[in-house]
Amino acid sequence: MITSHTFEKLAALVKTHSGIHLTEAKRQLVVGRLAKRLRHHNLENFDRYYEVCTSSPDELQIMINTITTNETSFFREQHHFTYMRTHILPHIKTGHLRVWSAAASIGAEAYSIAMVLDEILTPHAITWEVIGTDINTDVVDQANEGLFPMRFAEQIPLEYLKAYCLQGVDTHEGEFIIDDYLRSKVHFEVANLMEPIPNDLGRFDIIFLRNMLIYFDNPAKEHILKNVLKTLKPNGMLFIGHAESIGHLTDEVTQIKPTIYRKGARS
Ligand SMILES: C[S@@+](CC[C@H](N)C(=O)[O-])C[C@H]1O[C@@H](n2cnc3c(N)ncnc32)[C@H](O)[C@@H]1O
Known part of the structure; x- marks a missing residue:
């Protein structure tokens, strides 16, 4: 059980540190997810847990990790990968292509992107890399x-499974691993998109910001978009999730298809 007052305090803490907007409808979900943290610390109620989170940065991070929803899959929203392979990549003739999976979760999105880039660009000696970031340190x-x-x-x-994935054996029975080659082209780090994006992340030709904005209210969405779009090169492409819309939140991009945008105003 959590009182309304304590839920509001916890929700405010989550919002301050991640931007995530926990509505009253999420109350039971939050209680369910955090119950094991109360047991871990042997605490009798959420008021005490709130105190632990406000005094321990480590527990605060664990709480954020526990609260975030990390659902993902390979080649989720397949049409984005088809669009990239048919409409974007064939026009890349030289240079080094940089793609960002901006709320990467456990990496399925970033590795899916890498498989397509390797298939289309590597044979033409065009170099590329994929960066994935997430606020959740575990993922x-x-x-x-x-x-x-x-x-x-x-x-x-x-064909991608055969080319880039290895079946796990012994302790990894029932799992598969992305091979060393593809993993060397993709790397992941922790970043909170509510905060200024670190300069050393660099600038990107393509950004996937999918199935993340749904957890935020409009002011936070606007803030995240401003942060993220600073790193998108002019004419760079942005993909968002199918349940998301950003037209009313930024004029920095032009819509090409319902969830596909190009940086720059319509000419
Ligand atoms: C549902 S997953 C989406 C994964 C992937 N983009 C996809 O579409 O399959 C949303 C991710 O956003 C991350 N996230 C939530 N708030 C964030 C923030 N403020 N900064 C960075 N990542 C955040 C969560 O940890 C979670 O892994």
Whole structure:
């Protein structure tokens, strides 16, 4: 059980540190997810847990990790990958292409992007890299490992599965791992998109910001878009999730298709 007052305090703490907007409708979900943290600290109620979070940065991070929803899959919203392969990549003739999976979760999105880039660009000697970031430190560690439960393999086209994935053995029975080559082209780090994006992340040709904005209210969405779009090169492409819309929140991009945008005003 959590009182309305304590839920509001916890929700405010989550909002301050992640931007995530926990509505009253999320109350039971939050109680369910955080119950094990109360047991871990042997606490009798959420008021005490709130105190632990406000006095311990480590517990605050664990709380944010526990609260975030990290649902993802390989080649989720397949049409984005088709669009990239047919409408964007064929026009890249030289240079080094940089793609950002901006709320990467465990990395399925970033590795899906890498498979397509390797297939289309590498044979033409065009170099590329993929960066994935997330606020959740656990999923960033998992993404860097590149180890996935076998059920995730079902979403990967067979030719990519054969080319880039290895079946786990012994302690990794029932899992598969992304091979060393593809993992060397993709790296993951922790970043909070509510905060200024670190300069050393660089600038990007393509950004995937998918299925993340749904957890934020409009002012936070606007703030995140401003931060993220600073790193998108002119004419760079932005993909958002199918349940998201940003037209009313920024005039820095032009809509090409319902969830596909190009940086720059309509000419
Ligand atoms: C539902 S997953 C989306 C994963 C992937 N983009 C996809 O579409 O499959 C949303 C991710 O956003 C991350 N997230 C939430 N708030 C964030 C913030 N302020 N900064 C960075 N990442 C955040 C969560 O940790 C979670 O992994």
